[in-house]
Amino acid sequence: MVAPADISPTSDSQKLARARQIDARRKRNTRLYLLLPGLVIIGLFGLMPLSITLVYSFLKPGSYGGVEWVFSLDAYVQFFVERDIFDDTLSPNWAYISIFSRSIGLSFGATLGALILGFPTAYYIASKPAHQRNFWLFLITLPFWTNLLIRTYAMLIIIRDQGVINLALMNAGIIDKPISILYTDTAVFIGLIYSYLPFMVLPLYASLEKLDLRLIEAAYDLYASRFKVLTKIILPLAKPGIVAGCILVFIPGLGAYITPELLGGGKKLMIGNLIAIQFGSSRNWPFGSAAALILMAVVMLALLLYVRHGAKGARHG
Amino acid sequence: MAKRFDLRRQTGFSEIAWFCLFALYAPILMLVVFSFNDNRSVVKWTEFSLRWYYEAFDNDGIRAATAISLKLAFVSAFFGTIFATMAALATTRTKPYKGMYLAYAVINQPLMIPEIVTAIASLSLFALIKQLTGVTGIGYLMLAHTVFTIPFAYMPIRARLEDMTLTLEQAAADLYAPPTKVFWKVTFPLLIPGIVAGAMLAFVVSLDDVIITLMVAGPGETTLPIFILGAIRRGITPEINAVSTILLVASIVFVAIFFLVQKKRTK
Structure with a gap:
């Protein structure tokens, strides 16, 4: 694209074309220099680690953590099947499959729970006058920016056996023994909804805010009931927001570490804890890497779904 | 007597919204309130005190x-x-x-x-x-x-x-x-x-x-x-x-x- 230097510009139009070319090249260079530091640091310390993980997942574990540089598919095999130590027969490894399916189930359940709570909330906020909306949004977003660990700890204090809920119920004479919620799937489920509810409300709000009131009015004119208006008009119009919100809750829920760690008490493992343990006490880095990649594959699938169906909705953030 | 018909209203939605707000903040507020409690307990209130803050500031870790x-x-x-x-x-x-x-x-x-x-x-x-x-x-x-x-x-x-x-x-x-x-x-x-x-x-x-x-x-x-x-x-x-x-x-x-x-x- 660069013009040979020996051609001297003769006409004004040629001079102009030349100047434009130089300008375009300068802009291109500036852009490159501006992007370089960010891209290099994310590339080196954000993307490259992932390729290391890929490599590690095909190696053998070292005895004291780390890896031994011997090719092996054990990590992946171990995830799905178990080799009998006596007769070498293979059987499905239910331990890991159940952790994985529990993670998907809990995360999916929490997504539904967050949708059931988040949709009415987002709708209510969208129906408020403009100045109140911002305040409500601020209140919903604020917990998201505060420490997840601390919020989970706050939840732990409330739902444990000696927590406020149980004490209040016992004082009121409704129950005489505390209901044990902590260290159960229910606790993790509640914790996940509590953690990621703001992720649901924000994209829902963004698509509900644009709702055309005339459509609702038309439906009422045609004798639709409130429920019919909700299911036939509002919900279909909010679909991009619903998909976006569900993805934004499902993905972090699936990879959750803190919530099951504190509220599941290390007994009700999710995939995030399983991965972390491999790099800690279990010292099986290849297996942890393989589990991480399997988790990432599920996440990518969910993201693909989002791009296909929900990307037209509001972008979060 | 009849209230103006509100197009946007849906039954129960405002209650759920307020519940969400309450549920988001109640645990955090509990945590903050009991950090000022002059007692080992994080659920039974006795008296206001900054004792735990002093202890935290004194903690080298x-x-x-x-x-x-x-x-x-x-x-x-x-x-x-x-x-x-x-x-x-x-x-x-x-x-x-x-x-x-x-x-x-x-x-x-x-x-x-x-x-x-x-x-x-x-x-x-x-x-x-x-x-x-x-x-x-x-x-x-x-x-x-x-x-x-x-x-x-x-x-x-x-x-x-x-x-x-x-x-x-x-x-x-x-x-x-x-x-x-x-x-x-x-x-x-x-x-x-x-x-x-x-x-x-x-x-x-x-x-x-x-x-x-x-x-x-x-x-x-x-x-x-x-x-x-x-x-x-x-x-x-x-x-x-x-x-x-x-x-x-x-x-x-x-x-x-x-x-x-x-x-x-x-x-």
Whole structure:
């Protein structure tokens, strides 16, 4: 694209074309220099680690953590099947499959729970006058920016056996023994909804805010009931927001570490804890890497779904 | 007598909305209230006292962890914001060019991958580098934090840039200001609210990070959230409530600054 230097510009139009070319090249260079530091640091310390993980997942574990540089598919095999130590027969490894399916189930359940709570909330906020909306949004977003660990700890204090809920119920004479919620799937489920509810409300709000009131009015004119208006008009119009919100809750829920760690008490493992343990006490880095990649594959699938169906909705953030 | 028919109303929605607000804040408020309780209990109120705050301030572990957290957040937010500003300048107010969407995807990459995966991947890479070079230290943690602060700082800066028209810069150029002068005298001052907002978010996400720090941190690099996690595992005490409250207040202050600076933009 660069013009040979020996051609001297003769006409004004040629001079102009030349100047434009130089300008375009300068802009291109500036852009490159501006992007370089960010891209290099994310590339080196954000993307490259992932390729290391890929490599590690095909190696053998070292005895004291780390890896031994011997090719092996054990990590992946171990995830799905178990080799009998006596007769070498293979059987499905239910331990890991159940952790994985529990993670998907809990995360999916929490997504539904967050949708059931988040949709009415987002709708209510969208129906408020403009100045109140911002305040409500601020209140919903604020917990998201505060420490997840601390919020989970706050939840732990409330739902444990000696927590406020149980004490209040016992004082009121409704129950005489505390209901044990902590260290159960229910606790993790509640914790996940509590953690990621703001992720649901924000994209829902963004698509509900644009709702055309005339459509609702038309439906009422045609004798639709409130429920019919909700299911036939509002919900279909909010679909991009619903998909976006569900993805934004499902993905972090699936990879959750803190919530099951504190509220599941290390007994009700999710995939995030399983991965972390491999790099800690279990010292099986290849297996942890393989589990991480399997988790990432599920996440990518969910993201693909989002791009296909929900990307037209509001972008979060 | 009949109320005006409200098109938007749906039965029970306002109740659910208020319930959500209550459910989001009640646990946090409980935690804060009981940090001021003059008692070992975190559920039975006796008397107001700052006892647990004094104990927290006297705790060497907490003091050291706070110092490390602040240092880490300053360094990573500083570099993260600079890199994010540069990247935002290169990806906004221009015709789409080859590689722009790729650059966009790379910048947002840390947001798209589950944190636990990033955490163990970083641990693997850093362990390899440590093994090969023998270099240890807090630098690894700073690098890991800088990576994930970039997309958070990028978002508000990009939003601010997209709200700015090119007219002022064009006017400056028409008056023969060279490009660097246009940038420092026109673009940069206009962009400052976006940069401040981005820096606040970067600082908060670094300050609050648990999982990546937990995996990457070497011995003696305990940050405040990691200290709190360890303390919770050992048992619940009001001292944890006090430290947590301090960290909460810090986050809320920075996020409030973010919202205030952002609000100015729309005026």
